[in-house]
Amino acid sequence: MSTTTTPPPRQKCIGLPWPELNDGLAYKDVVSSSDSELRTVLDFYSTKYKSSAPLLGWVQRIQNGQIQIDGEVVKDPTTLLRSGSKLVYHRLPWKEPDTPYSLEILYEDDDMIALNKPSGLQVLPGGLFQQRTLLTQLQWCFGNKEASHPVPVHRLGRGTSGILLCAKTKLAKTKLAAYFAEGTSLVGFGNLDQECGTGRKISKIYRALADGIVAIKQPIGVVRYPGVAKGLYVASPEGKPALSKVAVLERDMQRNCTLVKVEIQSGRPHQIRIHLAYMGHPLVGDPLYVAGGQPKCFDPNVVDAAAFAQDGGYRRPNQAVPGDCGYHLHAHQVELPNLLNPSKVVKVAAPLPPILQTRSEAEEEALYSCKLS
Structure with a gap:
């Protein structure tokens, strides 16, 4: 099987500034x-x-x-x-929270687009974010093109940055969705080495900032949580199987944190955040998940019925919710078959934020920048 690695990013960006108020x-x-x-x-x-x-x-x-x-x-x-x-x-129309809107195109062919999603941008509408989403930017930037209406085929958390794959055709959407579903379906409770095998069609590798880590295999389920209508995903023995492979890249003793590489086969919501927290090593800056893979202390039965907003809806809860940012998690690399020629492999990489670079990577980038100048 031959491999096609994408050339350096083309520095092509899309995105339009958000209006002050959405349309309701x-x-x-x-x-x-x-x-x-x-x-x-x-x-x-x-x-x-x-x-x-x-x-x-x-x-x-x-x-x-x-x-x-x-x-x-x-x-x-x-x-x-x-x-x-x-x-x-x-x-009623409302002003959604400040949100980045610029998206860098990392890779594009006739079937898909790989975007570099910034931290703070939600992928699909939900909660306070109904217009300020990556999907809206795709609709604004490609809506007038008859042959191309790209849509995301998976999700990244609002606070997570990095590679997001978008299908440009219905066939591509079906194939990519099948790739993601197949990887998740392989995760069960059998042999760990077999589950981590190379038979799956899509590989997703992340960078994260946490503490000392081992391989994690912990089911993820849902509990009732104020402000989250469908419930909050947490580490739960009654949940669905989920598998994350974690490798330590570099430890920082002064800051008491560790740079890790995480490869996920399943795609449960907030999987990396929950798994690292479950092992006692939550992501640095995560406002929601703490050691054990559970949310910070809260009483799900206490809801202030009088605390509603101008249009009568509940105000944002005082405790953290899944979309809150502050942690460092980046979808760094994706590898999958070319949708038109499966014998070829497409590799896409999103540039690393400085805080998620190893010392040698930071030095190499600084040297490269000096040569360019």
């Missing part, structure tokens, strides 16, 4: 016959979407005129519903 959102529902016990518009929203806002928050949203029934704005929370009614809730 519209959520559509149809009242079904099974919703017969939800007689009023307030009953409907405060019951079906209680994780979005408390009861008083939905009262506020209705009185603001943010709800339509069959195309008509209603402001009375006691307005009666009937089966088949079409409801629309308009979430």
Whole structure:
């Protein structure tokens, strides 16, 4: 099998500045016959979407005129519903948190694009980030091109930087998704060496800043967590299998941290953060996960029902949430078959942030910069 290594980055960047406010959102529902016990518009929203806002928050949203029934704005929370009614809730535009927008293209062919995602940029819409996402930038920058509508085929955490693969065609999306799914499906509870074999089609190598590390094989599951509607991923014996291979690159005794290389076969959410924390070595600066692979202390039953924002929704929780940044994790290298010619291998590398470079790598880069100048 021959190998195609990408040339040095072409320094081609895409990205448009974010507007001050996003466009808000519209959520559509149809009242079904099974919703017969939800007689009023307030009953409907405060019951079906209680994780979005408390009861008083939905009262506020209705009185603001943010709800339509069959195309008509209603402001009375006691307005009666009937089966088949079409409801629309308009979430008010808001200023999303400051977010980088520039994306460097590391590799591109007819089927895919490999981007260098900056830390702080969310990949897909969720929570406070509905417009300021990598997906939005792809839509803005490629939306007018008839033959190309690239979409991400996997995710990186908002605070994670590095390589993100995007498919340009439906066939490429299907193939890449299959590569990622195959790697995850191979992880079970059998022989570790067999699971770490070279049979999988895609290889993902990360850099991270942590402390003394060994190979980690710990299931990852979900627990209830305030501010995270679908629950928080943590180290859990009842969770799904997950495997990370970790190698120490360099220890810094003065800063009491270690630079590590991590290769993951499975792709569980926040896998590297959870696994390193599970072994007692959370990522330096991680605001959420602590030793044991669990979140910092919190009481999931304490929710301040009065603490809602201007449009009636819950305010951001006081405790850390998965999208918070501050840690150092970088998707450094990806290797996979060329989608048109599987006998060839494509290797993509994203430049390392200075804090994730070994001393020899930093010295080599400094020497290279001096030669250029």
